[in-house]
């Protein structure tokens with residue numbers, strides 16, 4: 001085995017040593033709704049003030065990261081590239097939702113997901129730098145206890161991201177649920193989405209997710225063209241790369257449980273972490 005073969009396992013073991021720190025931080029009584037637990041590059045993680053991100057574009061990928069997949073990596077890299085200008089490279093916030101609007105929590109534990117998000121951040125930074133031949137971007141790994149996007153957005157505003165332009169990255173299945181007014185009682189209108197998520201110059205970046213569960217590309221296009229007008233003005237749509245079709249966290253969990261290989265769905269260091277922690281068996 002040469003050094004390159006052992007590097008993913010070494011990364012997995014290094015982040016495993018941080019599990020107690022992450023566990024303590026997540027369960028701390030004084031924890032606000034949203035917190036950044038780790039920033040990349042290391043040394044960039046002094047507490048944020050509301051002016052730290054002033055005027056900057058921050059791409060936010062919210063997920064249960066159970067586990068982070070190659071699809072998540074693809075969405076983040078595409079978003080970073082899409083909003084890069086000659087003068088600014090956006091930064092990225094990988095945001096773990098410890099509560100879900102619809103689903104019950106299933107293992108892994110939050111601190112294990114944060115550890116895997118750190119591995120994803122490392123992979124993303126080296127991939128972005130290699131592909132675009134520019135310095136690797138800044139990545140924050142954060143957690144929120146809020147389930148709805150409008151509440152996550154309010155959390156970010158009060159914890160260091162007030163001056164930023166936020167770009168909310170999501171797949172088609174999540175866009176449908178964001179725009180479902182059943183989540184916004186008592187009025188059941190999209191006003192809370194306009195006023196928070198899409199305040200200022202914020203945007204939504206949606207990725208197509210064609211497949212049996214989410215409808216084909218034509219069905220998804222029809223949905224985009226009928227979207228609420230005020231949302232449509234702030235909605236960017238990209239097709240995800242074909243290589244990500246069928247990749248999902250639940251498919252990876254299922255593959256591990258069946259004893260199948262997972263390297264098609266997750267990067268090597270995350271596969272090594274899943275193995276060392278005995279996750280999803």
Ligand SMILES: Nc1ncnc2c1ncn2[C@@H]1O[C@H](COP(=O)(O)OP(=O)(O)OP(=O)(O)O)[C@@H](O)[C@H]1O
Nearest residue numbers: 063064065071170171174209240244247248249250
């Ligand atoms: N293959 C994919 N193509 C497009 N979007 C995706 C893909 N995988 C995940 N996403 C999007 O990434 C965001 C976070 O993903 P999420 O945590 O729901 O992953 P998931 O793989 O769908 O999870 P699970 O399988 O556990 O339901 C969501 O907005 C989701 O739509």
Ligand SMILES: NC(=O)c1ccc[n+]([C@@H]2O[C@H](COP(=O)(O)O)[C@@H](O)[C@H]2O)c1
Nearest residue numbers: 064097099100101147148149177178183
């Ligand atoms: N209306 C909303 O804000 C809304 C609806 C459904 C899911 N979500 C969130 O979207 C994220 C992804 O959800 P799933 O893991 O269920 O695909 C989660 O953080 C979940 O809580 C938000």
